[in-house]
Amino acid sequence: MVRFPEVDDRELLDAYSNAVIGVVEKVGPAVVGVSVKQGGGSGVLFTPDGYLMTNAHVVRDARSVAVSLPDGSSHGGHVIGSDPPTDLAVVHIDGSHFPAAELGRSSTLRVGQLVVAIGNPLGFSSTVSAGVVSALGRTLRAQDGRLMDGIVQSDVALNPGNSGGPLVDSGGRVVGINTAVILGAQGLSFSVPVDTARWVLGDLMTAGRVRRGLLGLAAQNRPIDRRLARAYGVLQKSGVEVIEVVPGKPADRAGLKPGDILLSIEGAAVESVDEVHRFLGASSIGRQLQVRVLRGVTPLEIIVAPEE
Numbered sequence: 001m002v003r004f005p006e007v008d009d010r011e012l013l014d015a016y017s018n019a020v021i022g023v024v025e026k027v028g029p030a031v032v033g034v035s036v037k038q039g040g041g042s043g044v045l046f047t048p049d050g051y052l053m054t055n056a057h058v059v060r061d062a063r064s065v066a067v068s069l070p071d072g073s074s075h076g077g078h079v080i081g082s083d084p085p086t087d088l089a090v091v092h093i094d095g096s097h098f099p100a101a102e103l104g105r106s107s108t109l110r111v112g113q114l115v116v117a118i119g120n121p122l123g124f125s126s127t128v129s130a131g132v133v134s135a136l137g138r139t140l141r142a143q144d145g146r147l148m149d150g151i152v153q154s155d156v157a158l159n160p161g162n163s164g165g166p167l168v169d170s171g172g173r174v175v176g177i178n179t180a181v182i183l184g185a186q187g188l189s190f191s192v193p194v195d196t197a198r199w200v201l202g203d204l205m206t207a208g209r210v211r212r213g214l215l216g217l218a219a220q221n222r223p224i225d226r227r228l229a230r231a232y233g234v235l236q237k238s239g240v241e242v243i244e245v246v247p248g249k250p251a252d253r254a255g256l257k258p259g260d261i262l263l264s265i266e267g268a269a270v271e272s273v274d275e276v277h278r279f280l281g282a283s284s285i286g287r288q289l290q291v292r293v294l295r296g297v298t299p300l301e302i303i304v305a306p307e308e
Contacts, residue, residue, distance in 0.1 A: 090204040239263050
């Protein structure tokens, strides 16, 4: 019988402790407190010249915020841009040689991986909690109603005030921005993946906003009559019903009308409003999109070009 050497529990504990301690020592100095009149949260510096990211819901509609660093210094911060659909915002403070966290890759995360959150929960600054990645690819509803994709779920303890702080891997690299907890639940915490943050930060820093396409309509999810579906070879169970069309906007110019049911965009089925939103990224602006709709019992092909 093969005998394996016994492992001292203290050695395992020390390995875990050392991993967390290493993360805190590396990233902790770059984690800041962000305060506005309505409340506050956390943030993380990602450049030495004072750019930091936080949640859009932390800065809300503010243009200026107060930023406190772990070294005890306080700074006035200017909100460069905010993107509610991804719950991310960029703030800048004047100065140089600030400690800056390294951005990692959320695409390489694995379920069960150690992650550490650093922030200011309930006003307790520089608080650390650790746990594991519980699931990947979750969806979460943003405050503006859009669906955020690719959300990282963990069991790291988060509380009000942690919002905007970093989720960090064992190598001290930021892999997410903590955004939400489910009140009353235990061990359910959610973070915007850093891969999403990378492209959002680029747009916010260069343009102050994230460019997205606009159709100019209001819509709702709508089941499709199965007889019509069979008659026209429609495999999906639901589509997106147009409720209102804004005069002069792309949907109106293309001829879409209230009551139309969107079935597909560019050949891909759309069964919910969220799936329509996914087609309206920056690349959709000014581009002619082929939309298949059902008007009454008549299928139509309509070309619509979203505007910014």
